[in-house]
Amino acid sequence: MTTRRTVIEALERWAPPSWADSYDTVGLLWGDPTRSISGILTALDLTPDILQEAQAVGADFIVVHHPIWFGQKSRLAWDSYADKLIYDCIRADIAVYAMHTNLDHAQEGVSYALCRALGIIPEGFLRPVNDHGAGYIGRGSVALAVEDFLKHVQKALSIPVLRYVRGPQTAIQRVAVCGGAGSFLLPEALRAGVDAFLTADIPYHRFFEAQGRLWLIDIGHYESEVWIADHIAAYLKRHFPDLSIFSTRIRTNPVEYWL
Numbered sequence: 001m002t003t004r005r006t007v008i009e010a011l012e013r014w015a016p017p018s019w020a021d022s023y024d025t026v027g028l029l030w031g032d033p034t035r036s037i038s039g040i041l042t043a044l045d046l047t048p049d050i051l052q053e054a055q056a057v058g059a060d061f062i063v064v065h066h067p068i069w070f071g072q073k074s075r076l077a078w079d080s081y082a083d084k085l086i087y088d089c090i091r092a093d094i095a096v097y098a099m100h101t102n103l104d105h106a107q108e109g110v111s112y113a114l115c116r117a118l119g120i121i122p123e124g125f126l127r128p129v130n131d132h133g134a135g136y137i138g139r140g141s142v143a144l145a146v147e148d149f150l151k152h153v154q155k156a157l158s159i160p161v162l163r164y165v166r167g168p169q170t171a172i173q174r175v176a177v178c179g180g181a182g183s184f185l186l187p188e189a190l191r192a193g194v195d196a197f198l199t200a201d202i203p204y205h206r207f208f209e210a211q212g213r214l215w216l217i218d219i220g221h222y223e224s225e226v227w228i229a230d231h232i233a234a235y236l237k238r239h240f241p242d243l244s245i246f247s248t249r250i251r252t253n254p255v256e257y258w259l
Contacts, residue, residue, distance in 0.1 A: 001036035002243055004061055004095055008033060010239045011063070011232075015099050015106040019132050024101045025067040030086065031095020037061050039244035042232040044225055045252040046096060051089055057246045060094050063236070065110070065228050067098035103228065104134065110179035111136040113231040114198075114224055118156050118177070126176050127188050135178035135185045135199075137192055143171035146215065153198065153219065160257045163218035165207040172196050172215065179225040186210060200224045222253035 008028060020026045039059035043050045046064045054062050068082045076083040089096055103109045115122040115138040125133030144152060149172040150162060172195040178185050182199035183206045189197040196215035200223070210216035233247035 002240055003034055003036050004028070004031060004097075005033040007037060007040065007061065007236065007240065007243075008097060010236070011097065011099060014235060015102040015109060017102055019105045020100060020102040023070055025070050026098050026100050026102050029067065029096045029098055030090055031061070031097075033095075035060075035095070037243060039246065040233075040236060041246045041248060042229045042236070043248040043250070043252065044222065044229050046085065046089075047250075047252050048085060048088070049250050050248060050252065051085065051092065051094065053246075053248055053250055054094055055092060058244065059246060062089075062094060062096045063232055064096060064098050065100060065103060065225060065232075067100055068096075099232070103232075104180065105129070105132040107132065108231075110225055110228050111177050111182075113227040114177045114179045116231075117227040118153065118175070118198075120175055120177070126178065126185050126192065135176060135182055135188065137174070137176050137194060140173045140175065143173035145171055149196065149215075150217075153217065157219055157223045159219055159223050160259055163202065165211045165216045167196065167210065167213060167215035170195065177224075179228070180221055182224075183216075186216065189214060198224070220253075220255070222255065226251075226253075 017026050040061045041054040041059040042063045044065050046068045076087055112122050115136050120138035120140055122136050122138045126135030126137050127133050174194045176189040176194045176197040178199040181201035183202045190213055198217045198219050200221040202218040230247045233245050236245050
């Protein structure tokens with residue numbers, strides 16, 4: 001039987017915990033690593049619905065992108081959303097493993113998955129750091145007029161609304177992306193000379209820095225990263241073809257849009 005530790009070792013060959021940012025909480029959050037695995041569920045977030053889904057499909061090991069807490073935790077508070085969920089998972093004997101900023105920085109990680117979702121051919125890291133990095137640069141198979149590119153992004157990522165600032169009135173083909181909050185990479189995107197930079201959680205004043213220089217497009221945090229659940233599942237299926245591995249079918253995004 002395959003143990004949790006064996007799966008963890010495979011995940012950490014892809015995205016070593018040492019690549020995570022200092023504030024982050026990654027790795028096995030709870031659970032016995034020596035236990036054998038009956039099934040794995042991958043998801044962007046850990047929520048009560050994800051826990052129920054894991055139980056329904058017979059998964060006792062959940063791999064998520066977002067950890068359920070950051071920093072040190074010394075006690076569980078029953079009236080805390082996160083802490084109650086931790087308690088419910090432990091009581092159900094379901095282990096949870098988080099791959100957050102270490103997977104952001106990995107080859108074929110979060111931003112690579114976003115490129116693939118957009119139909120963009122990945123070329124390499126936007127900010128390379130030795131054998132890992134941040135963000136990705138890619139190229140569309142054809143150049144698209146701006147309006148057509150924006151429509152393509154909406155359709156490919158199922159986004160009802162886009163926040164953006166206008167760049168030059170040219171066709172868009174070479175694109176930088178960063179899953180999650182990636183506006184810190186705007187200087188690299190400008191230096192790379194891309195036509196557009198797609199990321200999430202862009203602060204208001206960042207739009208001024210990009211105005212007239214490139215199309216800076218806020219696609220939403222969930223929408224920029226949700227693709228990683230299927231991507232993790234595919235990676236695990238390649239390495240453990242005999243395990244029952246499921247990617248969540250639940251939309252965990254708490255944000256709604258009024259149009």
